[in-house]
Amino acid sequence: MILQTTVAQARRLLIAVLCAASFSAHADLRILACEPEWGQLATEIGGDLVTVKSASAPGQDAHHIQARPSLLAQVRRADMVLCTGAGLETGWLPVLLNRGSNPDVRQAPGLFMAAEQVERLEIPATLDRADGDVHAMGNPHVHLDPNRVITISQQLAERFATLDPDNGARYREQQQAWQAAFEPNVAAWKKQAAPLEGLKVISYHRTWAYLLDWLGMTRVDELEPKPGLPPTPSHLADLVGKAEKEQVRLILYQPINGDKAPNWLASRTAACAVELPFSPGEEDTDTLTSLYDTLIQRLTSALQACERGKA
Ligand SMILES: [Zn+2]
Incomplete structure (x- = not known):
């Protein structure tokens, strides 16, 4: 009798342990981030309450990603799809969400669009496909302004709390801790970037619009004739005159753009080409903090080198 009771108790205990284990496994919010920057932010804010996968790798062109079968499986399992928007x-997310057949992530709260939480730059007055194939809702590359990232992190914590109310207080605490650590850097970066203020640049794509706006730099033009379209010989020829007239100092490009057009323009003008990362995980960056560190360090040293080299 005693033995039977002990076995029954042990069985009940085992069931309780298994239930607790399976509950905690399901308690994790499963996040599929479209881009590494949002995956990184979700990890910072969600900590061990979230499991994060990224649909694109650092350095990949997020405008164009293949909706491959492994991504469909991740959409099916996700509690949240977290994208730039x-x-x-x-070009790829609607297909992924349709084929992923997971109604929870096809709209809010399971679908979170970071760029749609903040004011965007470059919203076109009229919609015309002739203006290029991207940026119809304004410039989406908002992760390159740390102040907008702070706003997004607050919204993201609230959204995590909506999806996982039992842990709402922890998401808010983790966001506050992250912001408290991040904010002093924002002021330090701005100070470090003081020599860049007022500087005129040409960028390959409208990639760093928010960074330039934050640091008081001016983008005179792009190497792309329209967002998403590759440089043409006639546009490049026009840029030579424009760079000279406007006294452009730096030509900014990402590794995926290739250095051919930037170097061509640099060889014909007083400007210098500088390759910059776009997402955390590229080159010597791993977090959003180290991404901004690297961006500002590269820009300031490129300006110094250019002043020495082309003086
Ligand atoms: Zn773009």
Whole structure:
């Protein structure tokens, strides 16, 4: 009798342990981030309450991603799909969400669009496909302004709390801790970037619009004739005159753009080409903090080197 009771108790205990284990496994919010920057932010804010996968790798062109079968499986399992939005993923995300057949992530609260939580730059007055194939809802590359990232992190914590109310207080605490650590850097970066203020640049794509706006730099033009379209010989020829007239100092490009057009323009003008990362995980960056560190360090040292080299 005693033995039977003990076995029954042990069985009950085992069931309780298994239930607790399976509950905690399901308690994790499963996040599929479209881009590494949002995956990184979700990890910072969600901590061990979230499991994060990224649909694109650092350095990949997020305007164009293949909706491959492994991604469909991740959409099916996700509690949240976390993307830039504002049209950045128009070419692939709708397909992924349709084929993923997970109604929870096809709209809010399971679908979170970071760029749509903040004011965007470059919203076109009229919609015309002739203006290029991207950026119809304004410039989506908002992760390159740390102040907008702070706003997005607050909204993201609230959204996590909506999806996982039992842990709402922890998401808010983790966001506050992250912001408290991040904010002093924002002021330090701005100070470090003081020599860049007022500087005129040409960028390959409208990639760093928010960074330039934050640091008081001016983008005179792009190497792309329209967002998403590759440089043409006639546009490049026009840029030579424009760079000279406007006294452009730096030509900014990402590794995926290739250095051919930037170097061509640099060889014909007083400007210098500088390759910059776009997402955390590229080159010597791993977090959003180290991404901004690297961006500002590269820009300031490129300006110094250019002043020495082309003086
Ligand atoms: Zn873009």
